[in-house]
Amino acid sequence: MTKEDVLKQYFGYSRFRPLQAEIIDTVLAGRDALVIMPTGGGKSICFQTPAMLLPGMTVVVSPLIALMQDQVRALDAVGIPAAFLNSSITYKQQEAVSEACMQGKIRLLYVSPEKLLSQGFFSFLEAVKVSLFAVDESHCISFWGHDFRPEYTQLHTLKSRFPGVPVLALTATADKLTRSDILRQLAIPDAQVFLASFDRPNLSLQVLPGRNRIKTILEFVRQRPGQPGIIYCLSRASTEDLAAKLVQDGISARHYHAGMDAAYRRATQDAFTRDQIQVMTATIAFGMGIDKPNIRWIIHYNLPGNVESYYQEIGRAGRDGLPSDTLLFYSFGDVITRRTLIADSALEPELKELQEAKLDRMRQYAEAAICRRRVLLSYFNESLDRDCGNCDVCTHPPQRFDGTILAQKALSAIARTQEQVAMGMLTDILRGSRNQQLLKLGYDQIKTFGTAREIREADWIDYLLQMLNSGLVDIAYDQGHAFRLNAASLEVLRGQRTVMLVKHEAYQTPEPRKKAEPAVELTPAQRFAAGLETRLRTLRTRLAAEWNVPAYVVFNDATLAELTAKKPLTRKQLAEISGMGQERMARLGQLLLDELREAALAEPAEGPAPAIRHRTYIQTLAAFRKGASLEEIALERKLSASTIVNHLAWLRDEGEPIRLTPLIDAGLRERILNTAKRLKMKPSDPIRPLFEALEEEIPFDQLRLALASWEEE
Secondary structure (H helix, E strand, O other): OOHHHHHHHHHOOOOOOOOHHHHHHHHHOOOOEEEEOOOOOOHHHHHHHHHOOOOOEEEEEOOOHHHHHHHHHHHHHOOOOEEEEOOOOOHHHHHHHHHHHHOOOOOEEEEOHHHHOOOOHHHHHHHHOEEEEEEOOHHHHOOOOOOOOHHHHHHHHHHHHOOOOOEEEEEOOOOHHHHHHHHHHOOOOOOEEEEOOOOOOOEEEEEEEOOOHHHHHHHHHHOOOOOOEEEEEOOHHHHHHHHHHHHHOOOOEEEEOOOOOHHHHHHHHHHHHOOOOOEEEEEOOOOOOOOOOOOOEEEEOOOOOOHHHHHHHHOOOOOOOOOEEEEEEEOHHHHHHHHHHHHHOOOOHHHHHHHHHHHHHHHHHHOOOOOHHHHHHHHOOOOOOOOOOOEHHHHOOOEEEEOHHHHHHHHHHHHHOOOOOOHHHHHHHHHOOOOHHHHHOOHHHOOOOOOOOOOOHHHHHHHHHHHHHOOOOEEEOOOOOEEEOOHHHHHHHOOOOOOEEEEOOOOOOOOOOOOOOOOOOOOHHHHHHHHHHHHHHHHHHHHHHHHOOOHHHHOOHHHHHHHHHHOOOOHHHHHOOOOOOHHHHHHHHHHHHHHHHHHHHHOOOOOOOOOOOOHHHHHHHHHHHOOOOHHHHHHHHOOOHHHHHHHHHHHHHOOOOOOOHHHOOHHHHHHHHHHHHHOOOOOOOOOHHHHHHOOOOOOHHHHHHHHHHHOOO
16 A cells, blocks of 8 residues: 555545655655644644554654544544543543554554653553654744643653654744754754745734724624634633623633633533534633634634744634634733733743744734735745735735824823833823823823824824834833833934824724615526535534534535535545545445435426536436336436446446346347457447347347446456
């Protein structure tokens, strides 16, 4: 069996994605490798495929218990024997898994790093013969990574304890420093590094100012009925409050964070993977770690601490390659909160400095006035030669205006308050607010008090943030976040420098229709496609419940879209659909064909019906299945018996279990075939010479039937 055979038989794909084949060849050759491939790029195939080709067992190290469960469930569905060992299963269940490994029944074993390094586990692995170690989420080993986990730092013992076993390190996000650290920490300095493109063109990118978040989220979710999504929040309390607000508005939502009861957390995640919950509000720190391909959108309620986390989290949307949306809220308050968290942490000064630098890069992305995808890819040392056309900057370029006068008013207020005011007080001064603290400090007496009453507070915060990020003003984070003037500030105050500001637009939602408009008339093909999709979704939901798996394990949305578009009616056609591997065909093929054929046969035979390829063959098959003879079918269908034979022969060649030999008298068949062999004919040759050689006594349909049955020998 080749790697291509494994890909088709188990996963149902006809070709590898970029770099997958090269990575698999490297592993099969016994060499170490580091793979940096974006979420949804197909990392799992890189170790799951060689696991079916190598003689021993592949051990996958992963910190995400939920992800282990999802992947094992998906592998079981396609016929790959897999299991996991972690704290979520009982001792008795662990014993059963261990026994299955010892008997050679498991090809992929997922373990947590704690389990891998537990007492006696290496001896167990030596007894079962390991052929490959795959270290998933390998950025966790690096002190410089965005999700450092101390237990990962002991994984270097893999190479010393199993020197002949290749190590495959995989991660979705790692900058150059982190990559080098992964190689060093895993003791695989000579490993070949595979760096895939970080571009996920199916993801739309949007950033909005962090105001009216709840209202915006409600509108956003309402526009996407039934589409699963995740909202990432900074705190546990935020996840709970936001989920409660969504539920109050009639949206199916739950929260998810590390402080929840473990059993309830598992049940919540399971409900989300099974599409029983539309929205999950989750903490950024804990993450989700789920292998759910049909997540259609991601919202960040708060600013992530670094680009790596942000990229990994938005990458959980659209893993099936279908269009998906991402939305990031950005506010000055989030920046302050993030900086405070870094300052108050117990990290070493060097790491604090790194965290602040990473936060600055995240902030630069959020404030970008050029194509956001270009900014995102540049962080990972990748360039895009054109604007993406799928981010808010590309679709709605920011409108700039001359904000020099506004900037001068703000800088003058900073100067007249002796550089002692922070964002809130400064906006109050400019807008002429008469709060008690402002009056107590006498700021209502300065010249710039109330000189910009017409500017909304939210807009002032945006403009001040733009000035800060353009270097026109500094901020003393260690002194109450007070603004400080600098050389650029003085240039603006003196009129030596023009300040261009961006006016941010509010999130736009479609206006409700004021009067009923006539519904757009669907074409017959569109009506058929919509009905077929509904039928297939209903079948998928039923099977998911019967098999006790998430719907995407039955088949994902990408496969659903291809089934609806191509409308396969035979086994051969169905097997060509992406995702329809051998195991899925065995378990699901006939059920899908029954549904597809029933839908096709339900369409009217005449009139403006959509063109469904090969429907006439299925009509013949339906009559044949009822036990009708060739002559009866021909009469019913108003076709010649010879045409009916052609239909049945074609269906047989397309994988339908039809035998033609019993349909013809044995003596007559022998006479026809003897003559055909004497003429040195092939079954596919023109039939006229045979008809004439038999003195034109035997009808064409019998000749065709004999020749078609000849192939069954």
